Amino acid sequence: MVQKNKNPPPLAKPAAPVAPKRRGRPRAYQPEIALGNALDLFRKRGFAATSLDELSAATGMNRPSLYGAFGDKRELYIKAYQRYRADARAAMLGIFSDELPIRKRLERIFAVALDIYLSGDAGPRGCFTVMTAASEAVADPDIRAMVLEGFSELDKAFAACFRLAKEKGELPASADPVVLAQLASATIHTIAIRARARVPRKELEAIIKGAIDVMCGARSSA
Amino acid sequence: MVQKNKNPPPLAKPAAPVAPKRRGRPRAYQPEIALGNALDLFRKRGFAATSLDELSAATGMNRPSLYGAFGDKRELYIKAYQRYRADARAAMLGIFSDELPIRKRLERIFAVALDIYLSGDAGPRGCFTVMTAASEAVADPDIRAMVLEGFSELDKAFAACFRLAKEKGELPASADPVVLAQLASATIHTIAIRARARVPRKELEAIIKGAIDVMCGARSSA
């Protein structure tokens, strides 16, 4: 046992995805879950009205831990917003890539959006991007960049849908995918805002149906 | 001079519109102007992020005077919002009642809205209703009622425009004024949000033009 040699793993994969075996005291929280709870709070209250004490209570982490894990309040807000966007993107991805008739596709997209905006035990939470744009994006360049990217992302995804539908002959040749996409985004925005003011789901669904009729032509009133 | 009788004004108009000659120390501020300044601040920062100190500085009134004149912070916010709505209504009234072709009418309505949303020396201020809806309406019933009334007011005004245009034969018989009105409101909302995120005026104008084309039919591409 003299030359025990520490058995050096000759070519072990350097990035083991599980159990990195950190060195110090183990964390008492799960970063993913804590960030999700912080996101919930920010969505409910907005940036300025959310205090670190509330965030601490919601995440189960005390303030110094919050700082260590996510930085100050603004950084935490930005990370929460990134998480929100990633979640929303994930929820939409399948629908945008599925090869459905345009009408069905739009219906599903708007339905998912409605679910996101109307969720929340203490009242509908609306759309983080819209709230953020309304309050923080004017003054904060970093947040503004993310918000603008969010608009662009949504516009482009809708435009791709309409372009494909046009190629498949579902839309008349006169249809302009970019203009239709902006109308679809506008519909997203109007239901996000109205949801936040507790407009009932039925009315929002009626707005969606009307918008789809206009965008796709009102032939099949399903 | 014994029976001087205090000369009772026999039938003097009880509501003299000028110079009521108040009794105590005269006010050092003009309520209208002070409320306007408070409105500007609230539009810039939102409710929670606006402090009474800032409001005091912006209005030129010290805090006790603010409190005496408008009540606490929330009441001041509500009064500022009422003022905003009154101003916006006044700016729109003429256009909504003018008998213009529908296309021209929409162009002017959206142009006025753009001016409101893009104004502000420290960045575009957006639409107070949208900001208010996004942040306060969920939790505050009074504010929510005002916001809902704002939505309804706009929807109805647009619907009246489209209904009239349809009667005048400017729109096809298949056009649904209510649906078109919701799309017009959605366009208002999307440009309000995007303006707040500093989307350039040109892009907003393009969105408006596209929306009008869809709503009125793209024949005359003026």
Add this chain to the structure above:
DNA sequence: GGAATTTTTTGCGAAATGGTACAAAAGAAC
């Protein structure tokens, strides 16, 4: 078992916040 390392916990502190009490000021009524 002891040293090193990372996290948690407790508690502090300086600043800002919303709101108010109270005396001084400025004008009207008499």
Add this chain to the structure above:
DNA sequence: GTTCTTTTGTACCATTTCGCAAAAAATTCC
């Protein structure tokens, strides 16, 4: 001129806010 009324200005209070320092705890490496 005196009194009454209303507003202003100064100062204050209790609470909340964000942020951090320093000690205690939990784990790995040796």
